[in-house]
Amino acid sequence: AQSVTQLDSQVPVFEEAPVELRCNYSSSVSVYLFWYVQYPNQGLQLLLKYLSGSTLVKGINGFEAEFNKSQTSFHLRKPSVHISDTAEYFCAVTIIQGAQKLVFGQGTRLTINP
Amino acid sequence: SQTIHQWPATLVQPVGSPLSLECTVEGTSNPNLYWYRQAAGRGLQLLFYSVGIGQISSEVPQNLSASRPQDRQFILSSKKLLLSDSGFYLCACRTSEETQYFGPGTRLLVL
Numbered sequence: 001a002q003s004v005t006q007l008d009s010q011v012p013v014f015e016e017a018p019v020e021l022r023c024n025y026s027s028s029v030s031v032y033l034f035w036y037v038q039y040p041n042q043g044l045q046l047l048l049k050y051l052s053g054s055t056l057v058k059g060i061n062g063f064e065a066e067f068n069k070s071q072t073s074f075h076l077r078k079p080s081v082h083i084s085d086t087a088e089y090f091c092a093v094t095i096i097q098g099a100q101k102l103v104f105g106q107g108t109r110l111t112i113n114p
Numbered sequence: 115s116q117t118i119h120q121w122p123a124t125l126v127q128p129v130g131s132p133l134s135l136e137c138t139v140e141g142t143s144n145p146n147l148y149w150y151r152q153a154a155g156r157g158l159q160l161l162f163y164s165v166g167i168g169q170i171s172s173e174v175p176q177n178l179s180a181s182r183p184q185d186r187q188f189i190l191s192s193k194k195l196l197l198s199d200s201g202f203y204l205c206a207c208r209t210s211e212e213t214q215y216f217g218p219g220t221r222l223l224v225l
Contacts, residue, residue, distance in 0.1 A: 046213060
């Protein structure tokens, strides 16, 4: 079975500072990896995904993530955050075969302070 | 691209009452459909998924059931709600892009 650990439940950052949200996963088979963002009282919006190829993937809103197979990590980064980035961020994995059920981490609440 | 609708957006129900939440998808055909629940302060848990009409797989034993009467319709139901059924219910759709896209969600409060 797969599992996802998001190491920080809350991350406070000042506006225009860089941020990294950490995600580690566990799986005995190959996986796809995703980051989703959830704004208050809304559904989940896809930020970016890793399916194959280049280990550095770029997403929407200036976010990027790097897949590191040896460290089983998929950390999310942004060089300069804005107030509008305040939200809950979820890392998720799914195995490549079958119905592709997503397994989510517990989420990281990113708070941007002016 | 696909659009996912969920109805209703918010629901307050007494304990013991029935439940029906609807998810409909536009812009795609033969999608995989999923129901997730997000309890307060917690991550998302997969409840059910469906790979086709009438095909339902349950992930966790619970008070809920799901049905897929049409290709792009997915319904979450309960005969008698429990307090523990409160949460934010999200429907998701996966097409050929190996990616799940989520609807706006239904917030359920059981009192």
